[in-house]
Amino acid sequence: MDSGSAVLDVQNLSKRFDMTQALEDVSVDLKAGEIHALVGENGAGKSTLIKILTGIQQADQGEVLLQGKPVKISNAQEAQSYGIAAIFQEPMVFPDLDVAENIFISHRDRGFFVRWKKIYQDAETILEDLGIQLDVRSPASGLTLAAQQAVEIAKAISLNVKVLIMDEPTASLSSHEVSQLFSVARRLRDEGVAVLFISHRLEEVFEIADRITVFRDGHKISTNPVSEVTRESLIQEMVGREVSKFYKSHEKTVQGRRIGSIKNLTKQPIFSEINFDLHEGEILGFAGLVGSRRTDVGLAIFGVTPADSGSIEIEGKTELIHSPQEAQKLGIAYMTEDRRKLGLAMPMSITENITLASLKKYLGLLGIVESSREEQTAGEFKERLDIKTPSLTHEVGKLSGGNQQKVMFSKWLNTQPKIFILDEPTRGIDVGAKAEVHQMIRELAKQGIAILCISSDLPEVLVLSDRILVMREGRQMGILEGASANQESVMALAMGQ
Amino acid sequence: MGWEGFLLVVLLLIICVNSFNSLAFLTVENQVNLFVLSVEKIIIALIMTFIILNAEIDLSVASMMGLAACALGWMVESGTSTSTAIGLCLIIGLVGGAFNAYWITIVKLPSLVVTLAMLIGFRGLGRVLIEDRSIRVFPPWFENLGQQPILGPLPLSILIFLVLLVIAVVILQYTGFGRYVYVIGISQEVATYSGVRVARVKTILFMVSGLISALAGILFSARLGSVRGDMGLGFELDIITMVLLGGVSIFGGAGSIYGVILSILIVLYLRNGMSLSNVTGHIQTGVIGVILILSAMIPNIKSWLESIFDKKYAP
Amino acid sequence: TIAKKGMRADLVLMPKFLGILVFDQANNGAQEAHKELGNPGKLEFLGPTPENSVAGQIEILTTATTQGQDGIMISNNAGDQIAPAAKAARAKGMTVVTWDSPIPSADGEQLFIAQVDFNETGMVMADMALNIIGPGGGEFAVLSATPDAANQNAWNASMKEHLKDPKYSKIKLVDLVYGDDQSEKSYNQALALVDKYPNLKLIMAPTTVGIAAAAKAMQDEGLCDQVKVSGLGLPAEMVSYTLNGCAPEFALWSFVDLGYLSYYATYMMATGQIEGVAGETFKAGRMGYYTIEKDPTRDKGLRVKMGPFSVYNKDNVEAASK
Amino acid sequence: MVKYLSQVRPEKQRELVLLLLILLVVIFFAMMIPNYLNARLFNRVSTSVAIMAVLAIGQTLVVLTRNIDLSVGSIVGFTAYFVGQQLSHNNEIEPMVAVLMAIGVGALMGGFNGILVAYCRVPAIIVTLGTMALFRTLLVEYSDAQTVLTVNLPQWLLDFPRLNVLSHGRLHLRFVVVIMLAVVVLFQLFLRFSSFGRKLYAIGSNPEAANNAGFPTQRIVLISFLLCGALAGLTGFLFLARFGNITVVAGIGFELKSVAAVVVGGVNIFGGSGSILGATLGAILIDLLENSLIRWLQISEFWRDALLGLLILTSVATDSIFMKRIRLYWAKRHAASTS
Numbered sequence A: 001m002d003s004g005s006a007v008l009d010v011q012n013l014s015k016r017f018d019m020t021q022a023l024e025d026v027s028v029d030l031k032a033g034e035i036h037a038l039v040g041e042n043g044a045g046k047s048t049l050i051k052i053l054t055g056i057q058q059a060d061q062g063e064v065l066l067q068g069k070p071v072k073i074s075n076a077q078e079a080q081s082y083g084i085a086a087i088f089q090e091p092m093v094f095p096d097l098d099v100a101e102n103i104f105i106s107h108r109d110r111g112f113f114v115r116w117k118k119i120y121q122d123a124e125t126i127l128e129d130l131g132i133q134l135d136v137r138s139p140a141s142g143l144t145l146a147a148q149q150a151v152e153i154a155k156a157i158s159l160n161v162k163v164l165i166m167d168e169p170t171a172s173l174s175s176h177e178v179s180q181l182f183s184v185a186r187r188l189r190d191e192g193v194a195v196l197f198i199s200h201r202l203e204e205v206f207e208i209a210d211r212i213t214v215f216r217d218g219h220k221i222s223t224n225p226v227s228e229v230t231r232e233s234l235i236q237e238m239v240g241r242e243v244s245k246f247y248k249s250h251e252k253t254v255q256g257r258r259i260g261s262i263k264n265l266t267k268q269p270i271f272s273e274i275n276f277d278l279h280e281g282e283i284l285g286f287a288g289l290v291g292s293r294r295t296d297v298g299l300a301i302f303g304v305t306p307a308d309s310g311s312i313e314i315e316g317k318t319e320l321i322h323s324p325q326e327a328q329k330l331g332i333a334y335m336t337e338d339r340r341k342l343g344l345a346m347p348m349s350i351t352e353n354i355t356l357a358s359l360k361k362y363l364g365l366l367g368i369v370e371s372s373r374e375e376q377t378a379g380e381f382k383e384r385l386d387i388k389t390p391s392l393t394h395e396v397g398k399l400s401g402g403n404q405q406k407v408m409f410s411k412w413l414n415t416q417p418k419i420f421i422l423d424e425p426t427r428g429i430d431v432g433a434k435a436e437v438h439q440m441i442r443e444l445a446k447q448g449i450a451i452l453c454i455s456s457d458l459p460e461v462l463v464l465s466d467r468i469l470v471m472r473e474g475r476q477m478g479i480l481e482g483a484s485a486n487q488e489s490v491m492a493l494a495m496g497q
Numbered sequence B: 001m002g003w004e005g006f007l008l009v010v011l012l013l014i015i016c017v018n019s020f021n022s023l024a025f026l027t028v029e030n031q032v033n034l035f036v037l038s039v040e041k042i043i044i045a046l047i048m049t050f051i052i053l054n055a056e057i058d059l060s061v062a063s064m065m066g067l068a069a070c071a072l073g074w075m076v077e078s079g080t081s082t083s084t085a086i087g088l089c090l091i092i093g094l095v096g097g098a099f100n101a102y103w104i105t106i107v108k109l110p111s112l113v114v115t116l117a118m119l120i121g122f123r124g125l126g127r128v129l130i131e132d133r134s135i136r137v138f139p140p141w142f143e144n145l146g147q148q149p150i151l152g153p154l155p156l157s158i159l160i161f162l163v164l165l166v167i168a169v170v171i172l173q174y175t176g177f178g179r180y181v182y183v184i185g186i187s188q189e190v191a192t193y194s195g196v197r198v199a200r201v202k203t204i205l206f207m208v209s210g211l212i213s214a215l216a217g218i219l220f221s222a223r224l225g226s227v228r229g230d231m232g233l234g235f236e237l238d239i240i241t242m243v244l245l246g247g248v249s250i251f252g253g254a255g256s257i258y259g260v261i262l263s264i265l266i267v268l269y270l271r272n273g274m275s276l277s278n279v280t281g282h283i284q285t286g287v288i289g290v291i292l293i294l295s296a297m298i299p300n301i302k303s304w305l306e307s308i309f310d311k312k313y314a315p
Numbered sequence C: 001t002i003a004k005k006g007m008r009a010d011l012v013l014m015p016k017f018l019g020i021l022v023f024d025q026a027n028n029g030a031q032e033a034h035k036e037l038g039n040p041g042k043l044e045f046l047g048p049t050p051e052n053s054v055a056g057q058i059e060i061l062t063t064a065t066t067q068g069q070d071g072i073m074i075s076n077n078a079g080d081q082i083a084p085a086a087k088a089a090r091a092k093g094m095t096v097v098t099w100d101s102p103i104p105s106a107d108g109e110q111l112f113i114a115q116v117d118f119n120e121t122g123m124v125m126a127d128m129a130l131n132i133i134g135p136g137g138g139e140f141a142v143l144s145a146t147p148d149a150a151n152q153n154a155w156n157a158s159m160k161e162h163l164k165d166p167k168y169s170k171i172k173l174v175d176l177v178y179g180d181d182q183s184e185k186s187y188n189q190a191l192a193l194v195d196k197y198p199n200l201k202l203i204m205a206p207t208t209v210g211i212a213a214a215a216k217a218m219q220d221e222g223l224c225d226q227v228k229v230s231g232l233g234l235p236a237e238m239v240s241y242t243l244n245g246c247a248p249e250f251a252l253w254s255f256v257d258l259g260y261l262s263y264y265a266t267y268m269m270a271t272g273q274i275e276g277v278a279g280e281t282f283k284a285g286r287m288g289y290y291t292i293e294k295d296p297t298r299d300k301g302l303r304v305k306m307g308p309f310s311v312y313n314k315d316n317v318e319a320a321s322k
Numbered sequence D: 001m002v003k004y005l006s007q008v009r010p011e012k013q014r015e016l017v018l019l020l021l022i023l024l025v026v027i028f029f030a031m032m033i034p035n036y037l038n039a040r041l042f043n044r045v046s047t048s049v050a051i052m053a054v055l056a057i058g059q060t061l062v063v064l065t066r067n068i069d070l071s072v073g074s075i076v077g078f079t080a081y082f083v084g085q086q087l088s089h090n091n092e093i094e095p096m097v098a099v100l101m102a103i104g105v106g107a108l109m110g111g112f113n114g115i116l117v118a119y120c121r122v123p124a125i126i127v128t129l130g131t132m133a134l135f136r137t138l139l140v141e142y143s144d145a146q147t148v149l150t151v152n153l154p155q156w157l158l159d160f161p162r163l164n165v166l167s168h169g170r171l172h173l174r175f176v177v178v179i180m181l182a183v184v185v186l187f188q189l190f191l192r193f194s195s196f197g198r199k200l201y202a203i204g205s206n207p208e209a210a211n212n213a214g215f216p217t218q219r220i221v222l223i224s225f226l227l228c229g230a231l232a233g234l235t236g237f238l239f240l241a242r243f244g245n246i247t248v249v250a251g252i253g254f255e256l257k258s259v260a261a262v263v264v265g266g267v268n269i270f271g272g273s274g275s276i277l278g279a280t281l282g283a284i285l286i287d288l289l290e291n292s293l294i295r296w297l298q299i300s301e302f303w304r305d306a307l308l309g310l311l312i313l314t315s316v317a318t319d320s321i322f323m324k325r326i327r328l329y330w331a332k333r334h335a336a337s338t339s
Ligand SMILES: Nc1ncnc2c1ncn2[C@@H]1O[C@H](COP(=O)(O)OP(=O)(O)OP(=O)(O)O)[C@@H](O)[C@H]1O
Pocket: A017, A018, A020, A021, A022, A040, A041, A042, A043, A044, A045, A046, A047, A048, A049, A089, A398, A399, A400, A401, A402, A403, A428, A430
């Protein structure tokens, strides 16, 4: 392997969607045996570049050279034949097929007949290699987002590629899985594969990348070896302005009175014996490995999949919550981790999504929606959260991931919750926006809202939380004080050591 | 231009051709008749629009129509007063709709399966009530209601249609309930996770569908003056055709009631025009079939043309 | 009255639905009469689709009224439900004649051209049953078309009446089922009858689709020795079953003649040559003289009875099937 | 048995559940109807299922890809009529040629649907609602109101439904049933073991992902419609052989029956899951119910449809509740074994 030569050379690529110039005159080169990080704010055009490289979308202008030869990539199978594979930002599994088949279904060279035995064996080997524990025979429909992501990774790796693209693969992984993924990525690099890695978690970028390319508003700003980049310079290039205090260190909020308490919450066989109190203005972090059933606890509290025993007491009222409506009445909001399938009505407008959970407030005579008030609210949130969109009637589905996240945030803030459960609140959000979201979470807490923050981003949990509840395989391992907790203490609990 | 615009153009075209073809077409009598002949279908098409937008389907509407009509005949025959019987039939509609809703929202079976079974089941119940008879027992006022004009040239059934139409437009396009119908159609999960009472919305829709179908069955009995077991047989496909031609996506969440109104007019005018030119039934059905397919292809052709245009002339 | 030729009347012939042989034969008869009479107007053959027969018939009748047609001949499949539309047509001065299957209440209908006497159909069915089952007696069942066909229901009712006669005391009607005039349904129903009644001797199917399907079913299952088939059938469709003994005897009338006669009556009424009241006599071309009379099976109705029944068996079926 | 059951994954137990339901139905009717369980029941149900099952298999292929074919009834009618007409005019046509002709005509019609769905991107339900009317219109026009008559058909065709492959006393295994079994086995294997078959599942399971993965989605959908049409053509041939007299109403209502068989058989109407075996068992269950209700003397002619509707509903519900239980049990066991 001749490390140093460009396997993939992107030259002067441009791509326009009806309203937005997603990419303009972008050139990037990928070398064999390097891990190349691509960073940029939400909507900078990162995913668009990936989609073009994998043939899902076609560029308006520019060309792609593979080992010096221009190639035309018109669909994913073709990309595969050139040795390019990608893990997409939103996992794309086939829910009805089992895990093993998901890994192998798109292999071009698998012949006419399916050899099931071999597929199961190979799948087990690959997953073991990655250190992922999954039943290869269970259908993908029951998998968590993280597990789906793992399947996608396994799929890409099984292809023996020359270029492996990963679009925010770590967004729904916790640090344990992340380190496993990184060791795989490094091994591939050492085998001469060019890895293109996209992430909003800058620590990760610095940890793994050899070179870093920055995009901003569809333009390439720079490409530099990691040694020549500092955290500050990187953020400045991404955001285009001086940014002083990202990741402000933890400042303890004043803990108010107790407003709720969860006792012995159990849902067999998923989780059992969850106990904690919630206080006004408190941020309670929920940490754990992927699949530790944090989401399920959140869903039980919000009433989507009610628990079967235990009690939820809020403002003195004790009951088990059986539906999201009951939860909403008690002032609980839950922002899902899967915005694509569960969070947003993609073909609807931004405004309609923002008011969806609180539509009752906007109903006038005969249940007719007062659209002017609706628009006003949406406008306010656009300002407050800096949602980047040409107009509020824009389809949410056409926004970039980060901006979609902001819309979802607005939707729940607008219900004015007393208890706000955030499931991976900064998933897919860029540094700038992430800091804003953190700031916002703190402000909400200051206003007296109790916040329950489920996150796989450990630094985020540490920096935000007043207390940290750690889960492992559906059991509560303990609650740590935010001030005294650190990576090691949380991980020790999460891994059961 | 949009889908509705396209339908409008088609509609105007049909109207031109028709009035050119037959002098009888534009007469008030013909215009009223052509609505009266299909009024039951187009009433049900309104609620079917809601149900399809909600990503569900109700195949049992025509059978419910038959059941309500049979029940009406059976009750009146066995001595119930006609007005009481009408009330009871509407309740039967609600109960039948609730029955569908139970299996769909609580047992969680696909509506296609449930209503396919009840397409057989409701029709069967109607048959149980009146077997192989044709019942003709209605008082004159009831038949007059179905056959005589009560406002200008318009009979009651058309007035009911117009009122329901206005209600449907308002609810679907302007109220919160209408918004929920769309959201659930786009994604039931998103709606659930946003605290929308999905089961309740669906239950309401299916109950109203039962109610409206029963109403249509009653209007049908009044118009025809008698009831039989096969009333409305096969109407469900015509009704669904109208809704789909109106641009409502079978996968839910997309389309509008305006499109459905236009497609209703297109289907009725097209059929009427062909009838007036003595085109026989099966050719008419075939033509509607072709129109349905062609119309669904137009948006693709349009976007294909646009993409060519864009490529050539984009700045 | 003998028809005056060459008068103008736009007429419509409406079958129950399109695509069935007997209705096409009726159309041929009507076209023949149309030419013969030199009517400068038009004769349209318009029918609905089988799936949409009831609503379709009402629609065609209403449209014909709107168009200002002078007369219509209906083989009614919509029972009394067509009556309001027929009354509206009458109110516009249109001549409304039914053939093959009448409007049960006779509302809106001026005249019914009866293929045979409906009472007689019942009797012929009973007679054929007795004949085939034999003097030893036994069970038989009826396989009808849809539960909603007026003519079928009338025939079945009249057959039941006749069966009360002591003459038929040994033959027993055990069941009446419907095959909806669909081959597959009739076929399955016929087989189910055999299973339900192990002593069944005969299946009586007063429908051309039903009788052919039942005969095929018996033949396929090798049951022809045990269970015979009879009813109303087309010679062309039944010839092989009659010859091999599965359906030794069945009956029908000529649909060509029925169409021809219907046309004559309607033409003469629409052009005012006859009024269509009881007691009137008219000449229908090659078929000779007919008299309008009260319909004995329907209180308010008037009818012209065509007749006669042709009963087919292995002696004459081959000739008739050509 | 229990041990075996606990090893089989829930998704694969569905067929067993259906089999159980069928058994329950048989036992129930055996108790209600005297002389119910006999050779004739088997002969009868097996031959009449043969027709519906072949059609249901075609429907399954299409439904798996998240589409639906409502035109199958008209295709059956048209091919039955067309082939019948050809055979009436020319009695010399070889049996194999006649079968191929039926399959070919069906495939042509199915292909027409497929092109419109896959390449013109018109939703399947719209296309096939349209072609349901269109193909029937073609039939009415083509037939010119003539009926295909049994007398004119060649002898081999008339004997065909009676042809036995195996006989044991009065128990007959008819040739048509063997054809059905062959189709079932062929397509069951095809869907399970061919990579094309697996792609049908993939497309139905997540069309967007299938596109992203670069599958030739359009071609696959086209082929599924083509195969569905071909199987409908074969059904048309079987229909012709069984009923002989073919009129314009042939096959009316088959589209809904085939959809009913498919959904009762546990094929997800929204694509992605289900099996040929399941659809076949669904067809058997429905046919068994129909045939048994016809024979049940206590049930009047008029109660039958009402009961049939209810029974279809309860059998689907039972199936779904069973499946839920089994899944839960599986999940618990799994949880227990991992922790
Ligand atoms: N299909 C589409 N139609 C219209 N606009 C689109 C489409 N896909 C992307 N865009 C727009 O193109 C721009 C770039 O989007 P892209 O998804 O590439 O951003 P990104 O850098 O991946 O952001 P994120 O970090 O939030 O995922 C955004 O403004 C987005 O709104």
